[in-house]
Amino acid sequence: MTVDGTSKTMLWTFRISTVVLCLWVLVPIYFLLTNTLSSPEEVVAFPKRVWPSFNLESISFFLTFSGVGAAMWNSVLVASVTMVLSIAAGAPAGYALSRFDFKGKSFYRVLILMTRAFPLPLLALPLAVLYIRIGLDDTILGLALLHTMLALPFAVLITFSLFSGIPVELEEAAWTLGCNRFQAFRKVILPLVLPGITASAIFAFVISWNEVFGAAVLTIENRTLPAFLLQGLDQAPLHLKFAGGAVLVIPALIFIFMVRKYLFAMWGIANR
Amino acid sequence: MAEIKIKSVAKRFGKVEALKSIDLTIADQEFLVLLGASGCGKTTLLRIVAGLETASEGEIWIGDKRVDQLPPRDRGIAMVFQNYAVFPHLTVFENIAFGLRMAKVDQATIEKRVSKTAELMHIEALLKRYSGQLSGGQRQRVAVARALAMEPEVLLMDEPLSNLDALLRMEMRAELKSVLAESKTTTIYVTHDQVEAMSMADRIAIMNKGEIVQASDAVDIYRNPAHRFVGSFIGNPPMNFLPAKPRSEDTWSVAGVKLSGPNHNAAASASSVEFAIRPEDLIPVSEASEDAFTAQVRVIEPLGSHVLASCMVDDQLFRVVVDSDKSLQQGDTLYVKPMYDRMRWFDSSTERSL
Numbered sequence: 001m002t003v004d005g006t007s008k009t010m011l012w013t014f015r016i017s018t019v020v021l022c023l024w025v026l027v028p029i030y031f032l033l034t035n036t037l038s039s040p041e042e043v044v045a046f047p048k049r050v051w052p053s054f055n056l057e058s059i060s061f062f063l064t065f066s067g068v069g070a071a072m073w074n075s076v077l078v079a080s081v082t083m084v085l086s087i088a089a090g091a092p093a094g095y096a097l098s099r100f101d102f103k104g105k106s107f108y109r110v111l112i113l114m115t116r117a118f119p120l121p122l123l124a125l126p127l128a129v130l131y132i133r134i135g136l137d138d139t140i141l142g143l144a145l146l147h148t149m150l151a152l153p154f155a156v157l158i159t160f161s162l163f164s165g166i167p168v169e170l171e172e173a174a175w176t177l178g179c180n181r182f183q184a185f186r187k188v189i190l191p192l193v194l195p196g197i198t199a200s201a202i203f204a205f206v207i208s209w210n211e212v213f214g215a216a217v218l219t220i221e222n223r224t225l226p227a228f229l230l231q232g233l234d235q236a237p238l239h240l241k242f243a244g245g246a247v248l249v250i251p252a253l254i255f256i257f258m259v260r261k262y263l264f265a266m267w268g269i270a271n272r
Numbered sequence: 273m274a275e276i277k278i279k280s281v282a283k284r285f286g287k288v289e290a291l292k293s294i295d296l297t298i299a300d301q302e303f304l305v306l307l308g309a310s311g312c313g314k315t316t317l318l319r320i321v322a323g324l325e326t327a328s329e330g331e332i333w334i335g336d337k338r339v340d341q342l343p344p345r346d347r348g349i350a351m352v353f354q355n356y357a358v359f360p361h362l363t364v365f366e367n368i369a370f371g372l373r374m375a376k377v378d379q380a381t382i383e384k385r386v387s388k389t390a391e392l393m394h395i396e397a398l399l400k401r402y403s404g405q406l407s408g409g410q411r412q413r414v415a416v417a418r419a420l421a422m423e424p425e426v427l428l429m430d431e432p433l434s435n436l437d438a439l440l441r442m443e444m445r446a447e448l449k450s451v452l453a454e455s456k457t458t459t460i461y462v463t464h465d466q467v468e469a470m471s472m473a474d475r476i477a478i479m480n481k482g483e484i485v486q487a488s489d490a491v492d493i494y495r496n497p498a499h500r501f502v503g504s505f506i507g508n509p510p511m512n513f514l515p516a517k518p519r520s521e522d523t524w525s526v527a528g529v530k531l532s533g534p535n536h537n538a539a540a541s542a543s544s545v546e547f548a549i550r551p552e553d554l555i556p557v558s559e560a561s562e563d564a565f566t567a568q569v570r571v572i573e574p575l576g577s578h579v580l581a582s583c584m585v586d587d588q589l590f591r592v593v594v595d596s597d598k599s600l601q602q603g604d605t606l607y608v609k610p611m612y613d614r615m616r617w618f619d620s621s622t623e624r625s626l
């Protein structure tokens with residue numbers, strides 16, 4: 001009886017917490033979407049309709065708003081460069097971590113995560129000064145470098161778990177069958193990790209796409225979308241803010257949903 | 273098709289000495305089995321021959337080429353791994369063809385060789401499948417076919433059957449033996465399974481603690497162990513050992529039984545000597561006598577064709593294999609006489625045979 005009662009309480013606690021956590025995430029997204037798809041009048045009206053009117057006025061106004069197109073293009077550029085740089089640097093590091101034994105390996109792994117412990121404001125201001133000195137300020141590359149620093153720990157840890165999941169014997173078999181190290185990597189390892197690498201790249205893209213503080217500090221003319229919204233939409237009407245939010249959130253959501261399997265894999269490794 | 277020479281190869285991992293100066297020559301077309309308990313260094317030695325591990329000292333020769341500085345791809349070897357290492361993103365056909373494609377063999381030859389080896393390993397129906405669609409036994413066949421398709425000078429196998437179930441293992445054992453005999457490839461085969469070793473090998477090299485303690489054919493290893501370890505490792509059940517006390521010039525007293533053994537002078541350096549005999553080389557006699565051991569039966573295991581009796585002689589474990597016709601009970605006293613030509617003697621300080 002008591003055992004049954006305890007397990008029932010546990011079960012309900014579990015169910016209720018699950019529902020609360022889901023609502024925590026889903027309610028803001030719901031409001032974001034319905035308001036984006038409502039006409040400007042409906043956005044400020046009360047009470048709200050449960051189902052939006054699928055009015056595209058707000059979103060089309062937002063997309064034609066001066067500067068939005070350029071900011072979006074900048075975002076795409078910065079995110080793409082971030083993606084390439086973080087994989088170019090992160091995948092070899094992940095490979096090395098999974099295949100080679102060297103002194104201080106576990107410390108190095110912790111160190112990689114520690115880079116995320118630095119508060120960005122602390123870093124962004126000295127970086128801005130440095131960038132101005134060497135002429136990297138207000139450039140796509142400059143911002144992409146900062147974003148790469150943010151995305152790199154994840155790229156390293158995801159690729160580390162990917163490479164660790166591939167038996168060393170596959171590589172060794174390739175060596176005995178006539179491959180050198182590079183050929184074995186290209187012909188055996190790469191095809192097996194490519195989906196995971198893609199996921200890791202997309203994750204880097206999303207990190208850059210969402211990042212606002214560094215973008216706001218390091219760019220003036222070449223603003224990315226989050227920085228542009230932060231600055232430009234401050235005084236904008238409510239329906240434009242919702243549209244801007246949706247344009248930012250939706251691609252990120254879709255991408256993260258696509259690569260969720262690999263992110264779980266990374267966290268599984270990090271928990272060990 | 274080449275001779276392999278291993279010349280004073282040693283391997284250290286930090287301070288741990290995994291291999292202590294191994295010398296071994298494997299003749300052309302020979303099937304050599306490296307046998308030993310786990311951690312004895314047998315896989316390390318194989319990997320050094322393959323080039324997946326570097327020796328700390330010594331040389332490896334394949335044919336008349338010194339290979340220990342060469343990468344695996346330049347050694348003329350092929351290897352079968354314990355977990356098969358079949359490439360999961362390639363079909364069985366492409367797996368078998370992998371090495372040939374790397375060697376830039378033309379397509380017609382590749383097709384001919386793949387179908388030939390696939391036929392040999394009875395996997396011609398599986399060529400279009402992926403590794404994930406194969407059973408363990410089938411993957412094993414693919415791994416062997418992939419190695420054989422290279423027509424290597426030397427074939428290295430690292431416990432290739434240990435992941436298969438017992439019945440399949442027995443079947444593959446016989447099949448591998450005939451395939452390899454036909455291919456005439458010099459083979460080094462690593463296993464910890466003594467039945468596998470004895471049934472397949474031309475010659476068995478027994479390893480213990482990083483050393484080869486004996487390298488000979490199966491019967492010789494069984495009958496004439498050169499080292500106490502070999503006697504205690506080979507055979508199921510293994511040899512019995514009892515301490516021996518000198519009595520006169522070439523007679524010894526073993527648990528009160530007078531036996532003629534090695535000359536005392538020959539064994540002079542030996543601080544103490546052990547007597548050894550296999551459990552099946554003991555003949556039960558009806559009553560106590562001066563030349564029969566008195567054994568108290570502790571455990572009886574009827575095994576069909578024979579009965580294994582674990583007894584105590586002089587407070588030491590002593591196993592006797594008796595015919596299953598003989599009725600035995602726990603607590604019985606058994607009198608057994610050793611077969612004189614099957615008695616062996618070991619120096620218990622060096623553990624070498626006398």
